[in-house]
Amino acid sequence: MHMVTICALGAASQDVFLSGQGIRAELDPRTNEYMEEFTEDFKLGAKINVDTVAFATGGGATNAAVTFARQGLGSSFIGKVGNDFAAQAVLQELDKEHVDTSLVIHDQQLGTQYSTVLLADNGERTILVYRGAAHSHAATDYESIDFSNFDWLYVSSFAGAMEALEVIFAKAAEAEVKIAFNPGGAELKEADKLRSLLEHVELLIMNKEEAAQIVEGQSSEELVRHMLHLVPTAIVSDGPNGVVATDGKTVVSAGMYEDVPVLDRTGAGDAFGSGFLSYYSQGKSLKESLIFASANSTSVVQKIGAKDGILHKGVTLHDMPIEEKDF
Ligand SMILES: Nc1ncnc2c1ncn2[C@@H]1O[C@H](COP(=O)(O)OP(=O)(O)OP(=O)(O)O)[C@@H](O)[C@H]1O
Ligand SMILES: [Mg+2]
Numbered sequence: 001m002h003m004v005t006i007c008a009l010g011a012a013s014q015d016v017f018l019s020g021q022g023i024r025a026e027l028d029p030r031t032n033e034y035m036e037e038f039t040e041d042f043k044l045g046a047k048i049n050v051d052t053v054a055f056a057t058g059g060g061a062t063n064a065a066v067t068f069a070r071q072g073l074g075s076s077f078i079g080k081v082g083n084d085f086a087a088q089a090v091l092q093e094l095d096k097e098h099v100d101t102s103l104v105i106h107d108q109q110l111g112t113q114y115s116t117v118l119l120a121d122n123g124e125r126t127i128l129v130y131r132g133a134a135h136s137h138a139a140t141d142y143e144s145i146d147f148s149n150f151d152w153l154y155v156s157s158f159a160g161a162m163e164a165l166e167v168i169f170a171k172a173a174e175a176e177v178k179i180a181f182n183p184g185g186a187e188l189k190e191a192d193k194l195r196s197l198l199e200h201v202e203l204l205i206m207n208k209e210e211a212a213q214i215v216e217g218q219s220s221e222e223l224v225r226h227m228l229h230l231v232p233t234a235i236v237s238d239g240p241n242g243v244v245a246t247d248g249k250t251v252v253s254a255g256m257y258e259d260v261p262v263l264d265r266t267g268a269g270d271a272f273g274s275g276f277l278s279y280y281s282q283g284k285s286l287k288e289s290l291i292f293a294s295a296n297s298t299s300v301v302q303k304i305g306a307k308d309g310i311l312h313k314g315v316t317l318h319d320m321p322i323e324e325k326d327f
Contacts, residue, residue: 005074010061010156013113014086020051056305060156064274086112107133123262137161157184255321257294267306
């Protein structure tokens, strides 16, 4: 049988996660909701103690590539790294996970993306990010790449490099490779260019705030229906409030897979999108694919780092609140 092969394109990074008493989230005594700032002691000139330091690799595309590989699919990562220790850490981890990195591009000037994640005790986080090589995609970097051996491309944040994306999408379309797209904030700001890219896209995955930037609508269902004017299959996720997907034949709405304690929400979106495509690319239904996507992201938020919790092939899934209706 043909093994489905997916190429994840986008960012690679090294992430360091810092947590401890000094990086707590605090409840506002008046509203009993978490405040938007860390504690009062978190001030310019302060010395803040941390209790734990954890290193992991991240970047949306490498996280997605690990989902594909752990699900037994052929998996490649293409993106830009530097020539530094962080690049070695990323490539080593991807090798260990059986992700092909032979097409990775090394920038000669810039370092590998490096994120310092300040992790509060409620699972929220603030990230200091050096984007480096992950911010330097040029169209010429991708012109000579042959995508024809892949069944799908999974494209995530490209730091607004619309010309590079145009080259990639046109080459994929020419080679009849399907495209799943989870655009980043910088792509969403380029609304006109984004729309022309979407002509080549089979599957568009966004969270609710992102979807509201390109189509009209209040609810996830309204947004997802409007996205179908742009692409054949659309998904809108809304964190713990669930997700809606449609392919123009049915509309599937799902709730929470499991109400779990969130340790670190980094990678939730990547695990969701790549989890969905792992199943969908193998011919599973929207509903089956959404259940696996939800299970994968729910597992990831219970671990520190974006990759640790990614599910392996064969894990038993359980039911979740999910309903399907005609479009
Ligand atoms: N608190 C939570 N509890 C359980 N599952 C969650 C939680 N937060 C997110 N998820 C799961 O992760 C999926 C994707 O989350 P979300 O809609 O927040 O994506 P996102 O905003 O794109 O995330 P990211 O910031 O990682 O890009 C959700 O559909 C849900 O299945
Ligand atoms: Mg996201």
